Amino acid sequence: MKNTIKWAGYEWETQERWGDIHPDKTYNWYDPSAVEVRGTDLILKSHYNPKEFVINDKKITSSYGVGLVSNLTPFEYGYFEIEAKLPTGRNLWPAFWMWSFDSWPPEIDILEAYSSIKRPSYFNIFLDSILGIWNVQTNYHYEEGGKKGSVGGKTHWFGLKNPQKHFIKYGCLWKEDSISFFYNGRLVRTIDDKTILNGLKGTKMNVILNNHIREDAGDFGSSEFIIKSFTYTK
Numbered sequence: 001m002k003n004t005i006k007w008a009g010y011e012w013e014t015q016e017r018w019g020d021i022h023p024d025k026t027y028n029w030y031d032p033s034a035v036e037v038r039g040t041d042l043i044l045k046s047h048y049n050p051k052e053f054v055i056n057d058k059k060i061t062s063s064y065g066v067g068l069v070s071n072l073t074p075f076e077y078g079y080f081e082i083e084a085k086l087p088t089g090r091n092l093w094p095a096f097w098m099w100s101f102d103s104w105p106p107e108i109d110i111l112e113a114y115s116s117i118k119r120p121s122y123f124n125i126f127l128d129s130i131l132g133i134w135n136v137q138t139n140y141h142y143e144e145g146g147k148k149g150s151v152g153g154k155t156h157w158f159g160l161k162n163p164q165k166h167f168i169k170y171g172c173l174w175k176e177d178s179i180s181f182f183y184n185g186r187l188v189r190t191i192d193d194k195t196i197l198n199g200l201k202g203t204k205m206n207v208i209l210n211n212h213i214r215e216d217a218g219d220f221g222s223s224e225f226i227i228k229s230f231t232y233t234k
Helices: 192-202
Strands: 004-007 010-011 024-031 037-038 043-054 058-068 068-071 078-085 092-100 106-112 136-144 146-150 166-176 178-183 186-191 206-214 224-234
Touching: 004 037, 024 043, 043 068, 043 206, 058 206, 078 092, 078 106, 092 136, 092 166, 106 166, 136 178, 136 186, 136 192, 178 192, 206 224
Parallel strands: 024 058
Antiparallel strands: 004 010, 010 068, 037 043, 043 058, 043 224, 068 206, 078 166, 078 224, 092 106, 092 206, 106 136, 136 146, 166 178, 178 186
């Protein structure tokens, strides 16, 4: 039986559409106990919580229980935004993203953050984006001519406020002819190549929020991804 919660005016499953573990990322599983609505905030946790699964007739142990919620509403064009504080800890991969109810790709990554495996920080300096001092990225995955590709993850400047200590607004305006990303109300990236946007025409998107682990790297403690709000405007 699938677990669901109600938050921000919507119903969410506490697992992905395929179940409670990804067959290619078996080191973490979607743990309903790692999802909490605290007052009006959504809390997505991560913790060392081993559990056994059988995948392709093989018994495996998944090390980490992670919080994930998948919105049951099929969304169309509009503006999507969360206000959130990133989890503190090493080896973390919190995200706010969308993918089609029909296939993969397309996928729109509004926020993918990567904390260091060695230290509990997202601070980083990138040579291709000197001002993007936090490892917080946008991306878009598509299929063109039968081949899958992406525009590439890119960091952006959104101020000196540490996203682990401050609430930041992460937004996306999805239109028929463009995808625009906004951090704290500031436009940071626009994708408007008609060829690679073709796969989005007529599709409906599934909104996901999660606090994943980057890789299996031992017991790193626990963390909380605090999401103050989710809004969608047509």
